[in-house]
Amino acid sequence: MIVARKVDAVSELRRGALELALLAYLNRKPDFGGAMISGLAEATAGGLVITEGSLYPALGRLEKKGFLNPEFRKEVEGRKPRKYYTLTEEGVLRLKELKAAWIPLVDGVTLLFGDENDE
């Protein structure tokens, strides 16, 4: 069914930050999808809680752009192989690029909130 998508501002904000968050997270250590959902929530102290519906499409897009290198690893005998993602060189460069843009953006917007930060 074709429907017009209702844009939720908070979802849009999260979606924009997700690419950077995933690249930053995977720059620390390679990981697989199942562990990333809880791993990201922990690493961001609950600031970035995501579901499969946003995680896997985002991973797929990053993989398609060549920023991630996927690899199936069979770690435990009798268990299904897990798809681990590691950052490629392009991924590392992309992370640097996004990080350089992100920090002044967040600092600048936070300044705009002014006294509201204290509330």
Next chain:
Amino acid sequence: MSELDNYLKQVRKGMRFVSGFNKTSFCNELAAQAEYTGTLPGGNPRALGKAMRQVYGISMWFRILLITTAFPLGLLSTPMIVAWFPEFPAILFLLLTMLWVMLASYYGGRWSGLMTGLSAAVPRIIGLLVFIFALEFINQYFDSYQVSEGTLATVFLTSLLLPLIGFFVGGRIRRPD
């Protein structure tokens, strides 16, 4: 069938027309997640499958099918080509062709839509050129065959419209998340 199997079946349905390799690879990834967490992945499985279809795109075979089918549809929608059969509903085939191009654009994205539109436009443009430049030749075999300028202009404009529909419509249609 286990709950996980049922979940993966719904994901596969959402990933309709995606290559079998990508479907299997993604379902294995979800199955590994379910094994690790001990719970089913969250969210609507069919919506997740659709979101992944947007990432992977449809399979090459399906793209080829969409593009090749557009050619005979375009042919049957060309009034001067099917004019030998006066009752032939060329306009109906034109509408079907437009729907087909939109379908290609929806499932395959802008470039598939453009290629499908071009494939449908080719027989129409050929028909047009034949009747502009070879009408005299045709009339040696068929009596007083004539096509009005209005018909020529309409065929030309609708032919141009097909690849444009393919390119622009797909990008405008949003699927539910």
